[in-house]
Amino acid sequence: MSEHHHDHLNATHTHDGKPIQNDEPPSIEAESLETAVRELLMEKGVITADELRGAIEAQEQRRPELGAKIIARAWVDEDFKQKLLSHGDMAVRSFGVDMKPTELCVVENTEEVHNLVVCTLCSCYPRAILGIPPAWYKRRDYRSRAVREPRSVLSEFGTIISEDRQVRVHDSNADLRYLVLPIRPSGTDDWSEEDLAELVTRDSMIGVAEAITPDG
Amino acid sequence: MRGPQDYGGLPAGLVDPVKNEHEPTHWERRVDAIMLLLFDPKRRLARVDESRRMQEALGDDYHKYPYYERWLQAITWLLLEKGVFTQEELDKKREEVRSRLEAERNG
Structure with a gap:
């Protein structure tokens, strides 16, 4: 060449x-x-x-709203959630998503762990679910620092993760794409799946933010 | 040895997510769509790793390219390497297109 x-x-x-x-x-x-x-x-x-x-x-047509529907389903349907966490590619097929030729790995946020997704080498992203990645995801600053100082990077998104929660960073590649399953906000027990989907933002599925809380 | 694409862990500036956020432009969407078509099962003319090999071969110039311009350069080289069109065909077409675009831009 x-x-x-x-x-x-x-x-x-x-x-x-x-x-x-x-x-x-x-x-x-x-x-x-x-x-x-x-x-x-x-x-x-x-x-x-x-x-x-x-x-x-x-x-x-591939927009984060599709990802939000998938997350909301996982919040209301424990079987679906388990399938999503164990066999991501198969689980999202029921939403018309074909991950081929990549694999999907869904990582769950908990009270103990917060997950963050990056692609240090390029811009790998679950495009079939979230669409085209945001510009900052593809830029050097995010790619460099997310793996070294994730808490600082998160704070630049206004996201503060308490010191007693572990932050896990996932580096995507050409064959494997990550999606974060955010924590379902409290106070939403009687919410419908459709309403819950409104709380799921693109950023919460990348892990730079948490899901929106009902009280804002 | 660390390649130009290998940013992980290096010092860098603030992410500034508000500033660095925009809807893809029409031009970016076109480049994106051309890539998807070349990668698709019908054509299989390129793979993501091949495109990355070309981008990474940019060396120090890697950092200078806006994202989609880097991808565009990579797929152009791949198409030349695979003989889909020749350098001569590309140069001729590009000259012709450039005069047309200049005329359009000048109005």
């Missing part, structure tokens, strides 16, 4: 090496490369415009 090293696209970045805010349009270099690759793939019959549109729509 060395021969390709000469034509790096001129990445859009600031002088300190940090990516620009991604709500800006991409550089003409980046946009022209993407457009050229896309058009070549279509001309060669590798992908079609319909397939591309379909893939974009499918990805837009």
